[in-house]
Amino acid sequence: MTAVLLYTPPLILLHPPPKEKHVIICCVSGASGEAEASQGPLSPVLRISQLDAFELDAALEQLVWAQFSRCFQHLRPGLLTPGEPELRALLQLLIWSFTVYSNSATVGQTLLHIRYRSTLVPGPHPGPMSRQQKLWYALLTVGGRWVRERLPTLLLGHAPDLGMQRARGALAIVGGMTKASGLLNFLLFLRSGAFPTLTERLLGVEPVHSRPQGPRHLNFSYMNRELLWHGFAEFLIFLLPLVSASRLRAAAATLFAIPAAAGRGRDVGGATECAVCREWPTMPHSIGCGHVFCYYCVKSHTIRDMFFTCPKCGAEVATLEPVKLQIELTEMHPNYE
Numbered sequence: 063m064t065a066v067l068l069y070t071p072p073l074i075l076l077h078p079p080p081k082e083k084h085v086i087i088c089c090v091s092g093a094s095g096e097a098e099a100s101q102g103p104l105s106p107v108l109r110i111s112q113l114d115a116f117e118l119d120a121a122l123e124q125l126v127w128a129q130f131s132r133c134f135q136h137l138r139p140g141l142l143t144p145g146e147p148e149l150r151a152l153l154q155l156l157i158w159s160f161t162v163y164s165n166s167a168t169v170g171q172t173l174l175h176i177r178y179r180s181t182l183v184p185g186p187h188p189g190p191m192s193r194q195q196k197l198w199y200a201l202l203t204v205g206g207r208w209v210r211e212r213l214p215t216l217l218l219g220h221a222p223d224l225g226m227q228r229a230r231g232a233l234a235i236v237g238g239m240t241k242a243s244g245l246l247n248f249l250l251f252l253r254s255g256a257f258p259t260l261t262e263r264l265l266g267v268e269p270v271h272s273r274p275q276g277p278r279h280l281n282f283s284y285m286n287r288e289l290l291w292h293g294f295a296e297f298l299i300f301l302l303p304l305v306s307a308s309r310l311r312a313a314a315a316t317l318f319a320i321p322a323a324a325g326r327g328r329d330v331g332g333a334t335e336c337a338v339c340r341e342w343p344t345m346p347h348s349i350g351c352g353h354v355f356c357y358y359c360v361k362s363h364t365i366r367d368m369f370f371t372c373p374k375c376g377a378e379v380a381t382l383e384p385v386k387l388q389i390e391l392t393e394m395h396p397n398y399e
Contacts, residue, residue, distance in 0.1 A: 118170030350380030
């Protein structure tokens with residue numbers, strides 16, 4: 063009886079672990095479900111992020127067009143000018159097919175982890191862009207830009223009759239209304255933070271985050287470093303014009319000059335090298351020290367800098383006098399064997 067009593071507790075203790083495990087799994091799954099349910103709609107995209115995406119897209123289009131134009135730089139000048147609107151439209155369609163049509167996001171939006179979602183689907187979570195919305199997006203962006211660039215040229219090519227004048231007037235009115243609508247839409251975007259362009263508002267698509275956003279940690283180390291370097295560069299730009307390079311060179315030459323060189327005085331008869339250009343002195347002149355200068359070198363430096371000093375010894379200009387050099391000519395006889 064005692065053995066049975068000693069053996070029964072382990073049997074009783076073997077049953078609770080599976081129940082506890084099941085309870086833990088249920089709690090975890092329930093917590094994850096509550097987290098998914100409490101996640102709610104995605105946080106709105108910042109206005110600056112949407113504008114940065116447009117700037118990145120414009121920079122990409124300009125880069126692609128520059129690379130494409132460089133392929134024809136060795137051909138006849140102006141070769142691409144007649145068909146430039148059509149070529150730009152083809153490149154924009156190519157970019158659209160690999161970005162918006164395939165991923166529902168432009169290149170700039172992909173870099174900033176943003177993508178387009180349709181607001182026509184009811185509910186807290188917006189649905190993806192439909193195929194019709196993508197095609198209309200290409201028609202309004204690429205086609206609209208092509209019409210703005212090509213239609214004035216087409217109208218100018220016809221005879222100036224009454225019909226053409228009416229067409230130009232209607233085109234001007236439509237263009238003005240489009241610009242006014244774009245301005246009004248941009249003001250609404252600054253107020254609400256949604257639909258930065260008129261095309262997005264007409265199609266019912268808006269940028270959203272492509273993945274859940276965590277808390278934003280602002281780090282100003284990069285900004286502080288950039289401000290420091292910009293301030294240092296502006297200080298150098300202000301200081302360098304006030305510094306005389308010749309005076310600095312003269313001061314350095316004075317500190318590291320050989321003492322014997324300073325005791326030569328005005329004995330410049332044997333000098334065969336200009337202290338400025340290091341060449342044979344042309345029209346040699348002296349400024350009062352033991353070195354000789356070309357007339358052009360010393361005159362140009364004294365006109366530019368009234369505090370010009372000798373680059374070798376640091377002596378200031380006392381008097382500008384010509385120097386007579388002693389030139390010794392030796393006759394060389396060839397050796398005949």
